[in-house]
Amino acid sequence: xxxxxxxxxxxxxxxxxxxxxxxxxxxxxxxxxxxxxxxxxxxxxxxxxxxxxxxxxxxxxxxxxxxxxxxxxxxxxxxxx
Numbered sequence: 001x002x003x004x005x006x007x008x009x010x011x012x013x014x015x016x017x018x019x020x021x022x023x024x025x026x027x028x029x030x031x032x033x034x035x036x037x038x039x040x041x042x043x044x045x046x047x048x049x050x051x052x053x054x055x056x057x058x059x060x061x062x063x064x065x066x067x068x069x070x071x072x073x074x075x076x077x078x079x080x081x
Contacts, residue, residue, distance in 0.1 A: 015059030018066060022056050025073045039072035 026036060033049040033056075040047070045068050047055070055061050056069075070078070 018061075019056050019059035021078055022066070022069050022073075025070065025075045025078075029073045029075075031073060036069065036072060040068055043068050043072060 026032075031039070033053045037047060037049045037052045040052070045065065055065075
């Protein structure tokens with residue numbers, strides 16, 4: 001992320017970073033959890049807004065799910081700041 005992983009020592013740090021990225025991109029896109037759940041369903045990812053909120057808040061999900069979220073949010077570039 002931005003050319004390095006300074007300060008990213010533990011799995012917890014990485015989980016925090018991933019959920020922060022998804023939440024920031026949701027804000028940038030003006031998308032709610034309900035909206036994201038609908039968009040993800042079009043990509044074959046089923047789940048309610050509540051389950052999506054829980055999954056993202058834990059920050060523990062496969063890379064494929066992370067990429068589906070970014071795709072559903074029409075994110076072309078990850079911005080970490």
